[in-house]
Amino acid sequence: MSAIEATDVSRTYELDGVSVQALRGVSLTVEPGDYLAIIGTSGSGKSTLMHLLGGLDRPTGGTLLIGGRDVARLTPNEMAELRNTTIGFVFQSFHLLARTTAQDNVGLPLVYRGAGRRERRDRAAAMLDRVGLGHRITHRPNQMSGGEQQRVAIARALVTGPSVLLADEPTGNLDSATGSSVLSLLESLVDEGVAVVLVTHDRDVAARAHRQIRMKDGRIVETR
Amino acid sequence: MRLAEAWRVALDALRANRLRSMLTMLGVIIGVAAVVALVAIGTGTKQQIENQVEGLGSNLLIVVPGRLEAGSAPTSSPLTLDDLDVVNRAVGDRSRVAVTIASGETVRAGTRTGYASMQGVLETTPTVFVRRLDRGAYFTRTDVSTGRRVAVLGAGVARDLFGDRDPIGRQLTIGGVRFRVVGVFQQLGQSLGVDRDGEVHVPVTAAQRLLGTERIDGLAIRAPDRDRIGDLSTAVVAALAERHPDTDFSAVTQEQILGVLGDILGVLTGVLAAIAGISLLVGGVGVSNIMLVSVRERTREIGLRKAVGARPRDIGVQFLLEAVLLTTTGGILGMALGAGTALLVDRLSPVPAAVTWWSMALAFGVSAAVGIVFGVVPAQRAGRLDPVVALRTE
Numbered sequence: 001m002s003a004i005e006a007t008d009v010s011r012t013y014e015l016d017g018v019s020v021q022a023l024r025g026v027s028l029t030v031e032p033g034d035y036l037a038i039i040g041t042s043g044s045g046k047s048t049l050m051h052l053l054g055g056l057d058r059p060t061g062g063t064l065l066i067g068g069r070d071v072a073r074l075t076p077n078e079m080a081e082l083r084n085t086t087i088g089f090v091f092q093s094f095h096l097l098a099r100t101t102a103q104d105n106v107g108l109p110l111v112y113r114g115a116g117r118r119e120r121r122d123r124a125a126a127m128l129d130r131v132g133l134g135h136r137i138t139h140r141p142n143q144m145s146g147g148e149q150q151r152v153a154i155a156r157a158l159v160t161g162p163s164v165l166l167a168d169e170p171t172g173n174l175d176s177a178t179g180s181s182v183l184s185l186l187e188s189l190v191d192e193g194v195a196v197v198l199v200t201h202d203r204d205v206a207a208r209a210h211r212q213i214r215m216k217d218g219r220i221v222e223t224r
Numbered sequence: 225m226r227l228a229e230a231w232r233v234a235l236d237a238l239r240a241n242r243l244r245s246m247l248t249m250l251g252v253i254i255g256v257a258a259v260v261a262l263v264a265i266g267t268g269t270k271q272q273i274e275n276q277v278e279g280l281g282s283n284l285l286i287v288v289p290g291r292l293e294a295g296s297a298p299t300s301s302p303l304t305l306d307d308l309d310v311v312n313r314a315v316g317d318r319s320r321v322a323v324t325i326a327s328g329e330t331v332r333a334g335t336r337t338g339y340a341s342m343q344g345v346l347e348t349t350p351t352v353f354v355r356r357l358d359r360g361a362y363f364t365r366t367d368v369s370t371g372r373r374v375a376v377l378g379a380g381v382a383r384d385l386f387g388d389r390d391p392i393g394r395q396l397t398i399g400g401v402r403f404r405v406v407g408v409f410q411q412l413g414q415s416l417g418v419d420r421d422g423e424v425h426v427p428v429t430a431a432q433r434l435l436g437t438e439r440i441d442g443l444a445i446r447a448p449d450r451d452r453i454g455d456l457s458t459a460v461v462a463a464l465a466e467r468h469p470d471t472d473f474s475a476v477t478q479e480q481i482l483g484v485l486g487d488i489l490g491v492l493t494g495v496l497a498a499i500a501g502i503s504l505l506v507g508g509v510g511v512s513n514i515m516l517v518s519v520r521e522r523t524r525e526i527g528l529r530k531a532v533g534a535r536p537r538d539i540g541v542q543f544l545l546e547a548v549l550l551t552t553t554g555g556i557l558g559m560a561l562g563a564g565t566a567l568l569v570d571r572l573s574p575v576p577a578a579v580t581w582w583s584m585a586l587a588f589g590v591s592a593a594v595g596i597v598f599g600v601v602p603a604q605r606a607g608r609l610d611p612v613v614a615l616r617t618e
Contacts, residue, residue: 099236
């Protein structure tokens with residue numbers, strides 16, 4: 001079973017009565033262990049595509065299967081559950097909760113599957129150890145560097161054991177050496193069978209992926 | 225999400241904005257404190273008045289000429305001591321019947337003067353009403369029939385005229401006429417706004433002579449038991465009406481007085497509680513307002529939580545609990561403040577206050593309800609936020 005299967009997917013927004021077609025018939029399959037980069041300029045539709053692939057949004061046309069389930073048929077609660085169990089997100093701006101320790105940030109997704117505090121902390125500590133931050137678990141975001149914060153975010157994305165990790169410009173706020181080490185971390189996941197999808201406009205970052213998709217005006221214009 | 229976790233998140237969020245949380249809570253604190261304190265004052269006043277009415281003695285029936293209706297003109301009393309016979313016959317026991325004629329008079333002993341409410345009464349008064357003596361003895365039936373000028377002083381009058389000296393056997397003048405003190409009442413305090421320690425009891429016959437009149441103002445009867453009050457009332461009013469066909473007579477029982485007073489004071493307490501309730505409502509609007517601000521401030525957090533798997537309901541519950549936590553904490557502090565205020569008022573001012581458990585429970589329940597009612601809209605708004613939009617918010 002493919003991790004994600006999009007067939008002729010489109011997404012239209014209504015903005016002040018004007019229809020904006022952000023995606024126009026995109027078809028894409030993500031298999032376990034895929035390492036895929038989606039590139040394109042601002043406004044090309046790559047962020048919209050990532051939101052759809054992550055189950056944050058629904059297509060207005062076509063079919064989208066995530067983990068074999070048709071998102072058009074899912075209730076908001078089922079979509080939330082799908083995001084919790086199947087998808088991990090990494091954002092350009094990290095999106096860590098301030099005033100919250102690395103450990104509790106990483107444990108956050110487990111809150112929504114009803115895990116107890118001890119279980120969350122144990123699993124979060126193990127995951128932080130895995131991303132090389134075992135010594136920083138009680139630190140808060142403002143006590144950490146950008147690279148460390150992004151590692152915390154990656155640990156948070158992985159703590160639920162997702163089959164797909166979606167990263168939106170994960171190195172956009174990092175210097176190139178730090179960015180490279182973050183990418184290496186992501187690449188180590190690919191070897192374990194996690195599908196990693198990067199959204200980026202940085203060609204060097206995209207070049208490291210096994211497959212590249214270039215988007216323009218809501219369509220896939222090139223696949224390599 | 226587990227509820228315990230939701231409480232923890234709510235508590236953390238309130239702690240993060242301590243000053244704001246405290247100020248928001250202050251509205252609820254003041255509202256709840258006002259409800260508790262004002263209801264306590266209303267209840268205390270009601271209890272005090274009820275105690276005073278009951279303290280007059282149980283199963284009392286008071287008969288006065290005229291109609292006891294608002295707006296009816298006061299009636300000059302046609303009653304005299306001659307009417308006592310028919311009343312005694314109707315009651316069947318003269319020791320259960322008391323009469324009064326009252327007049328405010330200047331009293332004087334030696335160089336000290338004062339003002340007292342002279343009550344011309346029968347020797348039956350201490351048994352019909354519950355009046356206990358501190359010293360001496362009440363006057364006798366003979367004193368009444370001979371119109372002897374003897375007086376029993378209220379505790380206040382005794383203190384004003386004689387200070388620390390024992391008044392028994394000493395002389396005083398009432399309205400310029402010389403009387404001898406035979407007894408002093410125990411201290412009673414105020415009753416229905418009347419200083420009952422300012423009374424001077426004298427035989428009704430002596431009082432009539434002093435005032436130059438034959439009339440008596442009214443009668444009081446103590447029924448042997450509650451069930452006979454109605455019959456006695458009818459019999460006495462009928463007997464008096466026969467002798468005085470031109471006059472209406474009214475009989476009231478303690479229960480009627482208590483009922484009327486209770487209704488009035490109940491309404492008063494309700495009005496006080498309602499006024500205080502308005503301030504609680506304003507506090508609730510403050511909570512709603514601050515919760516809306518909080519939702520807006522934390523839009524990114526909401527987006528992130530949704531991205532990692534929070535359901536709309538999880539987010540809604542989180543914000544609702546935050547509002548409820550604000551108002552219930554405020555409610556508890558408000559209860560403490562209100563009860564403390566009521567106790568201080570009771571202790572330091574003449575206004576009585578009685579803190580009741582039901583008003584505390586009500587105030588707490590209302591404050592929790594205020595949190596739910598005023599937290600629902602912000603919570604729903606948070607729960608419905610589109611995660612894509614929320615994550616993009618700066």
